[in-house]
Amino acid sequence: MNYIGFDVGGTNLKAALVNGAGVILAEEKMKIARIEDQSALAHTLVEMCRGLCAAAKIPLEQVASVGVGVPGAIDIHTGTILYSCNLPLRSVPLRKLFHRELSMPLYLENDANCAALAEYFAGAGQGSKRFITVTLGTGIGGGIVHNGKIFHGANGMAGEVGHMTIISGGTPCPCGRRGCWEQYASATALKRMTAEAIECRPDSVLARVVAENDGHVSGQSAFIAARLGDETAITVRDQYITYLAEGIMNIINIFQPDTLAIGGGVSNEEDASLLLPLRRRIEQESMPVNRDKRTRLVRAELGAKAGVIGAALLGKKKRI
C-alpha cells in the first residue's frame, strides 16, 4: 500500500507519496505563504494528493491514508491543529475540511513525532523498541517511539525535550521558561555562541572562517575552525557539545532508550567532532548498567525528508 505525507513548515509545504517501506515515489513542494486561509490549506492538500498520484501514476484508491505533520500542538483525535508557533494556524479542523473534498483517512501529528516515526520505520530507529530522536534545528525537536507507537503522554504534547531547563534561571525562552535546552544546544544556539566568540576574538581563525563564508555564521563555522586548531573555535565547540551532552544524558537517565538518534544539520559533522565525544560523555555519566544495555547514540538517516516520510507513515500503524 502507499501513503501520502505533508510536512507543514514555516516556509514550505512539502508533500510526498511513499510506499510501505517509506521510499518516496513522488514529491512536491510549494511556498506556504501562497495559501490564504484554512479552507485553502485543506483544498491545497487535496490538490497535491491528486498531483502526487498523477506524477507517480498510482490511482488515488491505492493510497491508504494521508498524514500531516505540523510544528505545534494538534489534537490527534479530532484531527485539529490547535496552534502553531510560526504559522497563523489556530483551531483549524483540518480533517473535517479535508473530508469535505476527499474521503480518505487523514492523520495529524506534531512534526517532530513524524520525524521520529520515519526514522523508526525507515531510518536509524529500525528494530528499536525504545527510540528517541532529537533534532537540532532552529529549536530542538524531540520524538519518542515506544514499542512502535508515538509516545504522546496524556495530552499529545509529550517529547518536548527542547524545553527542559538545563540551566535554572538561564536564558529566557519564547516558551515562557528560562534556561531551556534549546537555548544552548540547538543550531541557533551554536550560531549565537559562535557570533559572540567572534565579537570577543575578531582576530581568531574562527572569525576568518566566517568572513570567508561571506560573513555568514553557520552551524559548521565552529567545527571547521576547531579542526584548524583555533582555540576560540575549540572552546565554542566543546562548550556546545557539553550542553548537548547534558540534555542527552538527562533524556537517557529518564527514559533509557535503546537508541537515540540525533538529526538536523549539526548532526552531519564528522564522528570525531560530534558523535564520539558525545558517546564518551554517555559512557562516563551513565548509570551503571551493562555496557551492552547502554543507549546507542546514532545519527538520524533521513535528513530533511524525515518529516514528510513520517507524516505519510502515520497511517501505517495504529498510533494510540
Next chain:
Amino acid sequence: MNYIGFDVGGTNLKAALVNGAGVILAEEKMKIARIEDQSALAHTLVEMCRGLCAAAKIPLEQVASVGVGVPGAIDIHTGTILYSCNLPLRSVPLRKLFHRELSMPLYLENDANCAALAEYFAGAGQGSKRFITVTLGTGIGGGIVHNGKIFHGANGMAGEVGHMTIISGGTPCPCGRRGCWEQYASATALKRMTAEAIECRPDSVLARVVAENDGHVSGQSAFIAARLGDETAITVRDQYITYLAEGIMNIINIFQPDTLAIGGGVSNEEDASLLLPLRRRIEQESMPVNRDKRTRLVRAELGAKAGVIGAALLGKKKRI
C-alpha cells in the same frame, strides 16, 4: 489473593503482607545490618514470609507472590540485584537463592518504582494512565507507571529523574554528573540550603527555629520560619520551590503525565507552602494545552509504606 512485599532500605528491612487492594494485613521490620551475607538475606526473607503468614493467620498457599524493592540497579528478568548504592549488595542472585528454600514467584524491582506502583494501585495514582511519582528524600526517586505497567526503559533503569542536570556544571553529584536535580531539590538539599542560610544569618528567625529544635536542621525548618515571616527562610523556601518546579516542569514537558505525585517528608508541607506555588509555576510554564489536560500535581498518599506495599503488588500484574 494476598501478596508479600519487602523494602530493602539502608537501615531497615521492612516486610508486609497485603491483600489485593494493598491493605497491610501484617508487617514486620528488622535492622538490615543484622543480615550477614546474601544467603542470609534470602533465608531471612523466607523466614519473614512465614512469620507474616503466621501473624496474619493466612496460610502460605494463599500468598500469590513475593516482591522485593531494592535501592539500586536490578535485573528484573533474572531476579538479580546488580548493585545498590548504600548496601554491600553486588550481583546477588536473590530469586535463585530464595527458590532454594521456597518455591513461590519472586519479583525484584527498584524501590522508587515500587513506590510508584503502590500509589498507582492503592494511592494517589489510581485511575491514572500516565503516572509519575517523585519522592523527595536523601536523593530524589522517580517511578513511572505507563498504562498500568512500570516504565523500565531498555535496561530497567528508566525513571532516574533525580539525575537530570538542571544546572549545567553545577554541584557535583555522587552519580558522576554535575548539577543533578537531587542536589537542589531533595530533602537533603533543602537542609543544606537551610544550614548555609543560618551560617550567613545567625540572627534570623530561621536560626532560632533550628536552635529550638536542638540545633537540628530539618526539611521543615525553612517552611516553619517562612510562615513566621522570616525573610531568610522565605528566600530559602522560595529558592527550593523554584528548583523543585524546574525539575517537575522538565518531567512534564517530556512525559506529559496526567498525574504527578510528590512524596517524601517535604511533601507533607501544607498546600499553601508547597503544592499551590508549584501548581502556579506549572500553569505559567506549561506548553499551551487545554487546561483540563494539564498534569495534575498531587501529594503521594501512602507515605513511607509505599515501598513495601508496591513491592508486594509487583505480582499483581504482568510488569513488562
